[in-house]
Structures are given as structure tokens and as C-alpha cells.
Amino acid sequence: MLDESPRFKDAVDKMVEHTQLSSWESVQLSRRLGRPGAMTFINLICDSFMELHGDRFYGDDPAMVGGIGLVDGQAVTFIGNRKGANLRENVRYNYGMSNPEGYRKALRLARQAEKFGRPIVCFIDTPGAYPGLGSEERGIGEAIAQNLKAFSTLKTPILVFIIGEGGSGGALGIGVGDKLYMLEHAVYSVITPEGFASILLRDPSKAAEAAEAMKMTAHHLREFGVIHDIIEEGSAEETAACIKAIIVRDLAVLCSKPHTHLVRYRIRKIRGIGEVSGIAKTWWKPLLGVFGKTESLS
């Protein structure tokens, strides 16, 4: 996988060279074969990493990687969508599309992290959850729903990095956290541009047009206040170094905060996303007291 990245870097340079990237070009870059994935970053960031398998109910989903790594000596639980670096790996990892057991493994490892006081780092890189028969039979909707609920009140810091494709509920299923970051050519959206084009524009060939209309690039998402910051992309090593620096910096702050403080801040942040008019009631903050008493919130 690693030896693929210089070629990937060339492709990026070529596209960036002459002009500002269009949204559609970002979509293409975010999907490009050989783009550094979760495993590449985990290996470059950790002193050592141990993968942990299985959801303890049904099986192990290769499209979702999870385990414990040491980052400058600090134990961190890593969870990420896994794609392949080539066609054969892509098939093995189901193109990064998880079944319910992937989300349940993620939840098991997140609970384990909470229990042992480890922070969590998530890497998002998936076109979406797998829309197959077995996936539906085993409750893909229920699995994602449980993760959204559990991650929103998990009593340990959670950092989320969108490193490639952030596709819909399948991405959000490991995407609820305290801080969200995007690589500059990553995308994050409610549906693929192809899906948007075929449903709303009634023409699947208008994906490029859809990508622009959907406002799914890192720059748009920062403007919307959905993510905290954008990480510039260089070689896999350079990008990994940036991600690692952010992990170390953020964890130093977040790990020192009381858990109740973290959860209240996280819920308030999630609660604030959305644009409406004519709202009557916004008074609800005393409810956060269920997570324990804290000093004033920052």
C-alpha cells in the first residue's frame, strides 16, 4: 500500500497544478486507488499496533479495522474503514463497505476503550454501509443507530478523521466524536454524487454537477461548521505526521477534561447542527445535568 502513495501524490500534484480543484475532482481523488488508507496511517502513526477482531455476535468484518496502538507511548484505540490498495484487496475488503458486524465490532472496541480509559481515533473512508441481503437481515440500520447513540455519550475522547470518502450513514456510524478533521481532498456527504444525480437530477451521468451542488468538500464542511479543520495532503508520510501531531495535541487537552464535560460538550455540538426558521423552544441545557455536575462549559 505504501509504495502506491508516491504515484498517488503525482496524480494529486498533476490535478492541483493548474487550477483549484472542482468538487468532482475531489470526489475522484478521494476514491482513487492507492490513496493512503486507514491501515497506512495507523502503521505510520503508531509505534506498535495490535489488530483486534470480531463483534462477538456474528463474525469479523474485514472492511472495518480496529485495534490498539501506541502513539508516542500513549495507548489509543483505532477504528477505521478499510479499503484495498489494489483490486484484489478491494474485493477482500468489500470496497470499504461494512456489514452490521463491522459497526458492532467498532462499538465493542469503543466500549472497551471507554472501560480502560483509552481515547479513540476513527478514520473514515467508505462509500457507505453495504447494501446487501445479509447486511439487511442482520440489521445494518440498527447497528449504525446504536453506534450513533453510544458514541454520543461515550466517556472517553473521540477524534474523527475523514481521510477519503465519507459516505452517508456508513461513515457517520464511526463518525460521532469530539473533534472532526478532513484531509483536503476528502469528501463527506449524505449520498454519493451518483445517487444524488439519479434521484434528484434524474440523470446518473450528472454526477459532476451533483458533486458541486451537494457542497461536500472539506472547505464546504468547514464553512458549515461540521468539521474543525482541514489537513493538507502531502506524501502518506507527511500527511500521517500531520495527523499524528493533531492526535497528540488534541489528546493532551481532551484527556485532561472530566468525562462529563466531554460528553456535555459533544452533545451540545451535535445538537447545534441544523438550519431552521421559526423555532419556538431552545431551552434544554439543564437536561445535560444527567451526565453529572460540572463547572461552566467552555
Place this chain on the structure above:
Amino acid sequence: MAELCSVCGHTVTVDELRICPSCGHYFPLSPEQRIALIADEGSFVEMEGSMQSVNPISLAGYEEKLKESQKKSALTDAVTIGSCTIEGEAAIVAVMAFSFMGGSMGSVVGEKITQAILEGALNHCAVILFTASGGARMQEGIFSLMQMAKTASAAALLEETRTPLFIVLTNPTTGGVTASFAMLGDVILAEPGAVIGFAGPRVIEGTIGEQLPQGFQRAEFQLERGFVDAIVERKHLKKTLSFLIKTHKGREVSHVG
């Protein structure tokens, strides 16, 4: 008034339960009809009735689409929320309307569902959500996706107060609604025959390259797979809900922080 049944094709006259006398198909209920069916007469008080959608990603045509849907349905958006009593038991209810842009969840639906849940948490009052949705509202882009996290985090908060959340899945409930609050009930009920799933049937067929088995993703299938507690006929719904509220009183947990 005679209506055409979309399943058996007969022209039939239905009563307030709105069930086809010919084939048993459940016609959709508007929020008003649903509330009349389960709430004690005159007990429903609507909340957030003037909340309206804006156009957060400035998508061409969305505002016109909203106006058109409002005109056609006489609703402000795809969910109605409020308080009521059910056989004397207090409840906060939310009723989604598939007739309004496919019951899709944008910022307004997410906010109103969240408010219904939080209102229940504040007052330690049972929350009942009737779902009917094709999923997230694509026209609101990333904001619609984030409503999944918002409603699910509200459910987490409700759980901390030991207040019950009851879900009634009606036809159809799919996509981002299934993958968020619809699957988070303490008790999950479904109407007979309702389609309940994450990916839509056509998307799955496109993935597997064959037709779906008969009854796939129907309420009866989901009951068998363990994702639904019970399938409840409309005529028993009010009685069932009041039974559930009575049996989930639990103990109150202080939320004053």
C-alpha cells in the same frame, strides 16, 4: 369517500382506521388522522408548529419544492409533534408524514424529533415516535446526515433520565431514519406489512443482481429477525400504547445539573 387501493386495485370506502376492506392493506394516515386514532379527544397540543425548513446548502429548486409540498399536504414539514394523553396517560408524540417529500429528514424533522425526545426527558413523560420516511433529505446535504446523530444523541439523553421511548414503524421506514432514532426504542412496534430497512429494495437488487425474496424487509420479516417487538393492528394501537406507558413508569432520575 371512495378511494383506490394501491395494492388490490379495488375502489373501496375506508373508515377511520383506513384499512382496505378488500385486501387488508393499510392506507397511510396523515398526522391529524394518526393523532385522532391514538390520542384522547381534544388532548393534543402541538409544539413547534411554525418551524420551517430553510435552504442550508443553497440548492436550486429546494425552496420551490418545499412550497409546493406545503401547499399539497397542508403541512409545514414532514413531522408533527406535540403532547397528548392516551387513555389518560401523558405522552409526547411525533408523527411523520410520508406525503411530505417522502417523509425525508432534514433540519426541521431532526430538530422536531429531538425536541419531542427532550421534552419527554424534561418532563419524564413517555415519548412515542411514529416513523414514515424514505431517509435523509438529500436537498439539505450534510445537514440532513447530521440529524441522524442529533436524534440518536437525544435518545441517549432520554435514556439517562430513564424515560421510555416507543417507536411505531409505519410504511415505509428506510434509510437514515431507520439508521437512527427508529431503531432506538425501548419497545419497537410496527404496523402490519410495513417496509422497514436501511437500503431501499432497488439499491439492494442492484447490488446483488437479483430480485429480493417475497416479503423481504416487511414488518413480519423484521419481527422474525428480531428487530421489532410486536406487530400491532391499528385497532389495538391505542390500547397497546397506554399499556406500554403504564408498564414503563420506572423511577424518575433528576436532570437538574
